[in-house]
Amino acid sequence: MKDKISLAGDLGSGKSTVSEILIERLGAEYYSTGAIVRSVAERRGMTVVELNKYMETHPELDHEIDDGIAKLSDEDKLLIIDSRMAWHFTRGTFKVYLSVDVETSALRIMNANRKGEHAATLEETIAETKARRESEKKRYFEQYGVNIKDLTNYDLVVDTTVATPLEVAECIIDGFEKWQTDKSYRAAYISTERINFPDDEPDENKMAAAMAGELTELPTLIECDGEFYLKDGLEAALTASFEMKPFIKANLVSGEVPSGKFVKMKNSL
Numbered sequence: 001m002k003d004k005i006s007l008a009g010d011l012g013s014g015k016s017t018v019s020e021i022l023i024e025r026l027g028a029e030y031y032s033t034g035a036i037v038r039s040v041a042e043r044r045g046m047t048v049v050e051l052n053k054y055m056e057t058h059p060e061l062d063h064e065i066d067d068g069i070a071k072l073s074d075e076d077k078l079l080i081i082d083s084r085m086a087w088h089f090t091r092g093t094f095k096v097y098l099s100v101d102v103e104t105s106a107l108r109i110m111n112a113n114r115k116g117e118h119a120a121t122l123e124e125t126i127a128e129t130k131a132r133r134e135s136e137k138k139r140y141f142e143q144y145g146v147n148i149k150d151l152t153n154y155d156l157v158v159d160t161t162v163a164t165p166l167e168v169a170e171c172i173i174d175g176f177e178k179w180q181t182d183k184s185y186r187a188a189y190i191s192t193e194r195i196n197f198p199d200d201e202p203d204e205n206k207m208a209a210a211m212a213g214e215l216t217e218l219p220t221l222i223e224c225d226g227e228f229y230l231k232d233g234l235e236a237a238l239t240a241s242f243e244m245k246p247f248i249k250a251n252l253v254s255g256e257v258p259s260g261k262f263v264k265m266k267n268s269l
Helices: 015-026 033-043 048-055 059-074 102-112 122-144 165-181 204-211 234-242
Strands: 004-009 029-032 079-082 093-099 156-159 187-190 195-198 220-224 227-232 248-254 262-264
Touching: 004 015, 015 029, 015 079, 015 165, 029 033, 033 048, 033 059, 048 059, 048 122, 059 079, 059 122, 093 165, 102 122, 156 165, 195 234, 204 234, 227 234, 234 248
Parallel strands: 004 079, 004 093, 029 079, 093 156, 156 187, 195 227, 220 248
Antiparallel strands: 187 248, 195 262, 220 227
16 A cells, blocks of 8 residues: 655645645645535635634534545555645545745735635735634534644644745655655754744854754754744754754644743844
């Protein structure tokens, strides 16, 4: 049975574009529940946001879609499965989540100009995007007892806020190859612009080592409701920011918002 990649992510995170690259590079086939949801919404004369609210009280629509996702487990094909829940229902997939900050998400949704998926202004689209995220989170937790926004559920998390689709796809391909030989593989690549840095002075010796490329330990990030907080590895994270890398490789853990003062790099530039 061939391995498969399940691809979940935030709205506007670039799943479709990245999937196109993966399909070409890996020779895989594509399956998307997003296209199915948009088709159902159009047939019912609803926007996607309206359909998501409707599905909170009509779980039969979710179950119909998810039954089809579960059956993909038995397909002897390399598949890219673009779906919120394939990581949960399709057995043995390489679980990938694409993350993006909400403002970038809203801008991409507006630029894509999909019917019924955005409002007239950026502020309204941001509000609708947040509402849709919360609706999906609520619906899947109530129906299946899983938190689709808990990023520790996934083998690989890639932040697409700054990185190009090709850079994101290359991260996924590299991770997929490593996961195929070691199913315990876990990694996260997060833009330093999205990281909330502790308002502390870096260690001078560690900073010098990081600038020289001599630090080997990865920074650790705590993810809370779409925000990333640096738990340790300040010097490595700062170096990546100074070098303007599209993202930094890190260990990702769940937890509460840390105490103390934090500064988001994007807001300090």
